[in-house]
Amino acid sequence: MEKGYWKDYQKAIATDNYFYERSCIRQTFFPGSENAFIKIIREELGLKIIDDKNLHTCSGIGYYSGIVPLETTMTVIARLFSLMSETSSRNFVSSCVTSFGLINEVLDMWEHFPEKLESTRYYLKEATGRSFELPHNVAHSSDIIYLHRKALKKKMIYSLVNKKTGEPLRVVEHIGCHYAKIFPQHGVGGAEFPQVLAGIIKEWGGQVIDYPERRHCCGFGFRQYLIMANRGYSIANSKKKFESMKPYKPDFIISNCPGCSMFMDRWQYTIAEMEGVTYDDEQKGIPVLTYEELTGILLGYNPWELGLQLHQIQCEPLLDKIGIPYIIDKKYIGKSGKKLNHPLKPKNIIA
Amino acid sequence: MIDYYSLLRRDIRFVEGLNACMNCGVCTAICPAAEFYNYDPRSICNILMTKDNEKIEHLLKTDSIWYCGQCLSCKTRCPRGNVPALLISALRHLSQVTGLFTNSEKGRQQYAIFKTIGENIINTGYCIHLALINLKLHPEQGPVMVWYKENAEDVTDLLGANYNKLGEGALRKISQDNLDELKKIFNITGGTDLYNSINKYSKTKAKELNINCEDTIENSAYFFHVFLSKE
Ligand code: SF4
Ligand code: SF4
Numbered sequence: 001m002e003k004g005y006w007k008d009y010q011k012a013i014a015t016d017n018y019f020y021e022r023s024c025i026r027q028t029f030f031p032g033s034e035n036a037f038i039k040i041i042r043e044e045l046g047l048k049i050i051d052d053k054n055l056h057t058c059s060g061i062g063y064y065s066g067i068v069p070l071e072t073t074m075t076v077i078a079r080l081f082s083l084m085s086e087t088s089s090r091n092f093v094s095s096c097v098t099s100f101g102l103i104n105e106v107l108d109m110w111e112h113f114p115e116k117l118e119s120t121r122y123y124l125k126e127a128t129g130r131s132f133e134l135p136h137n138v139a140h141s142s143d144i145i146y147l148h149r150k151a152l153k154k155k156m157i158y159s160l161v162n163k164k165t166g167e168p169l170r171v172v173e174h175i176g177c178h179y180a181k182i183f184p185q186h187g188v189g190g191a192e193f194p195q196v197l198a199g200i201i202k203e204w205g206g207q208v209i210d211y212p213e214r215r216h217c218c219g220f221g222f223r224q225y226l227i228m229a230n231r232g233y234s235i236a237n238s239k240k241k242f243e244s245m246k247p248y249k250p251d252f253i254i255s256n257c258p259g260c261s262m263f264m265d266r267w268q269y270t271i272a273e274m275e276g277v278t279y280d281d282e283q284k285g286i287p288v289l290t291y292e293e294l295t296g297i298l299l300g301y302n303p304w305e306l307g308l309q310l311h312q313i314q315c316e317p318l319l320d321k322i323g324i325p326y327i328i329d330k331k332y333i334g335k336s337g338k339k340l341n342h343p344l345k346p347k348n349i350i351a
Numbered sequence: 352m353i354d355y356y357s358l359l360r361r362d363i364r365f366v367e368g369l370n371a372c373m374n375c376g377v378c379t380a381i382c383p384a385a386e387f388y389n390y391d392p393r394s395i396c397n398i399l400m401t402k403d404n405e406k407i408e409h410l411l412k413t414d415s416i417w418y419c420g421q422c423l424s425c426k427t428r429c430p431r432g433n434v435p436a437l438l439i440s441a442l443r444h445l446s447q448v449t450g451l452f453t454n455s456e457k458g459r460q461q462y463a464i465f466k467t468i469g470e471n472i473i474n475t476g477y478c479i480h481l482a483l484i485n486l487k488l489h490p491e492q493g494p495v496m497v498w499y500k501e502n503a504e505d506v507t508d509l510l511g512a513n514y515n516k517l518g519e520g521a522l523r524k525i526s527q528d529n530l531d532e533l534k535k536i537f538n539i540t541g542g543t544d545l546y547n548s549i550n551k552y553s554k555t556k557a558k559e560l561n562i563n564c565e566d567t568i569e570n571s572a573y574f575f576h577v578f579l580s581k582e
Binding site for chain 1: 362363364367383384387388417419420421422423424426427440443444447457460461463464465467468469472476477478479480481484488491492493494495496497498499501502504505506507508509510511512517518519520521522523525526529530532533535536537538539540541542545546549577578579580
């Protein structure tokens with residue numbers, strides 16, 4: 001079934017000369033992932049990517065929480081387009097699934113309501129003196145990795161195979177609601193047969209787990225997570241996914257969206273602390289990787305320079321399964337070379 | 352009485368989001384908020400289709416419009432091309448502009464989002480940034496995050512970031528000229544007005560409830576009142 005349908009949801013992805021839009025969440029929780037992405041594009045693939053010092057938020061978290069008006073968000077995004085328009089690139093690459101979804105929404109609204117595009121042009125000009133062109137191509141940064149997955153595979157030292165058993169690793173992938181639920185035609189594989197991460201996993205030797213709640217939301221919910229009184233919503237949604245994936249014994253989770261990556265890591269810790277429950281057999285939790293971290297470790301990058309030490313669920317069991325060496329004594333050493341104190345250990349999860 | 356329905360019709364999200372709902376309930380079936388809360392996007396569509404101004408006013412005053420998590424799962428599934436999430440966005444906007452949001456517990460929480468995400472955007476150019484995360488508000492972040500924040504600069508340097516410094520790179524400081532342009536965008540497009548509206552109506556509500564509402568979060572009992580929803 002799957003094979004026949006997902007091919008209908010192919011999308012055009014620009015092949016080179018990218019304008020990179022950084023993500024507030026990815027920079028905060030996974031700065032090493034953004035750094036690795038740029039390195040992969042420039043050094044592994046020999047392609048061009050522009051990292052603009054004038055970038056700023058798209059305002060997406062504020063917009064979806066209701067505190068930023070639509071017109072404001074449109075004009076903030078128009079300023080990002082204006083920065084892109086000053087460069088040679090028209091291939092906008094977003095590092096955030098929320099931003100990617102929001103930009104597609106704004107472009108769609110401008111198409112349906114051209115007067116909104118005109119008023120946005122007016123607002124931006126009045127406020128900043130700037131004008132802007134529309135991007136020729138909008139992609140999420142994982143689309144770019146997906147597009148170049150075969151070229152990257154040729155450079156990889158490791159694959160998604162259990163070194164001891166020779167079996168493919170069992171992987172849960174989570175593409176994030178705003179990647180393809182808003183506009184299935186803009187996501188590889190659409191909302192039904194998500195391929196952007198599944199294609200990468202299969203290409204690199206792993207096996208994708210198709211579990212019942214695969215497409216369910218991680219539970220961010222914007223105002224639901226941001227307000228402590230509502231956070232039960234957030235954790236309950238992740239819990240539903242963990243319970244559904246548990247019987248399939250995933251070796252790890254890979255997530256498209258920086259927010260989902262963080263939540264699926266932190267909520268496993270929180271559930272363990274609250275209820276003593278973990279979703280693996282060893283009370284260690286299921287490691288959650290970003291696609292940049294996954295690409296990086298298979299290319300042989302130093303896990304501590306990718307930022308795997310920032311995960312609450314420890315990633316060493318996964319590195320061991322693949323056979324990736326690491327120096328544990330260097331885990332808590334920063335750029336200065338100074339030995340840093342270690343984080344406290346959680347109560348109910350082995351770290 | 353304000354003609355809420357006409358005001359909603361001026362929001363393109365409302366126009367885009369509602370095309371003759373057939374009340375099938377598919378949106379509610381897939382909605383993660385409906386599973387967790389006493390929330391039903393189908394009935395929101397139903398109320399809006401009545402165009403009944405009193406019912407709409409009631410909606411703007413209640414918790415019902417604040418449960419949606421904006422996952423947009425309803426957009427993928429609605430056989431009529433409706434988007435309950437967009438209707439919710441239009442309703443939330445109107446509720447905040449008119450001050451009706453302070454009538455409900457969930458609505459009042461908007462003040463805490465304005466004080467965190469809202470002020471972050473305008474003051475720093477980020478919705479969130481490592482330096483801005485207040486771990487007292489986020490115990491779920493765990494001990495590794497505590498360690499990460501304590502050693503932020505040394506660790507992010509190793510990861511190739513440019514922590515709080517000008518120039519390119521992750522977590523860089525966004526320069527004042529960029530922030531000035533963002534501020535002007537907020538001023539001209541109604542962003543500043545909405546912030547002011549949330550602030551003004553929240554302060555009025557705090558007074559009414561006799562709860563102190565200072566501008567610094569640490570000293571604002573009202574902030575914690577809405578953030579923790581202590582009644
Ligand atoms: S899925 Fe669409 S048509 Fe069905 S109840 Fe929801 S909004 Fe109405
Ligand atoms: S966007 Fe809101 S209404 Fe729609 S499915 Fe998600 S939580 Fe439900």
